[in-house]
Amino acid sequence: MMTDQQVIEQLSNYKRMVARIRLLENCSAGDGIKVSRFGEDDQLQELHRQLRKMPSYMYLTKREQELEATAHAYLTSRPAGTRAQLAAIPAHAEDPDDERKLREIRSKIEKIIEARGEEKTGIDALLDRLAELQDLQAKVKQVDDVLDALASYKPEYAKLLRLRYIEDMQAGEVAEQLGVVRRTFERWQPKAIAEYRKLASMSP
Numbered sequence: 001m002m003t004d005q006q007v008i009e010q011l012s013n014y015k016r017m018v019a020r021i022r023l024l025e026n027c028s029a030g031d032g033i034k035v036s037r038f039g040e041d042d043q044l045q046e047l048h049r050q051l052r053k054m055p056s057y058m059y060l061t062k063r064e065q066e067l068e069a070t071a072h073a074y075l076t077s078r079p080a081g082t083r084a085q086l087a088a089i090p091a092h093a094e095d096p097d098d099e100r101k102l103r104e105i106r107s108k109i110e111k112i113i114e115a116r117g118e119e120k121t122g123i124d125a126l127l128d129r130l131a132e133l134q135d136l137q138a139k140v141k142q143v144d145d146v147l148d149a150l151a152s153y154k155p156e157y158a159k160l161l162r163l164r165y166i167e168d169m170q171a172g173e174v175a176e177q178l179g180v181v182r183r184t185f186e187r188w189q190p191k192a193i194a195e196y197r198k199l200a201s202m203s204p
Contacts, residue, residue: 007200146196
């Protein structure tokens with residue numbers, strides 16, 4: 001379960017995450033195509049399907065095309081999310097060369113999951129941006145979903161959290177917006193955080 005401090009940090013970072021999402025959505029994927037065109041599905045196969053509308057030499061090397069063909073041959077499902085894709089790749093293949101290619105595909109997906117301190121280019125950089133975009137979209141959606149759920153039975157708590165942490169308003173200003181005295185605000189604040197924490201722990 002989240003701590004109170006984690007709740008505060010998540011809410012306080014909301015606007016920063018939204019700004020980063022907008023920046024990532026406008027990143028170019030080449031040939032005038034924006035990363036946002038790929039939507040909320042970071043499946044490698046879907047990404048390549050979209051990119052194939054461009055000449056293949058613009059985004060795939062010959063080796064990457066071989067890896068794509070191997071992925072199509074061995075992936076029987078279309079898992080969503082990089083970690084699910086990683087788990088879906090079989091450990092063994094019928095052909096030794098295919099097995100080496102599957103190991104290489106796993107390695108590429110692991111790079112997406114790793115910390116993004118290393119400078120990348122081409123398809124790797126695009127996949128990193130897409131993975132980051134999806135991670136941030138999921139986090140922002142969780143905040144919105146939890147606050148909406150909270151507002152359904154404690155609207156004053158949801159409003160308090162939005163004003164205090166997302167809008168970064170001072171306690172006195174929030175109390176005024178809520179139409180309560182400062183003492184009431186101070187009584188509500190820890191209760192609002194606790195309710196958010198409980199709802200967030202139940203979200204999928």
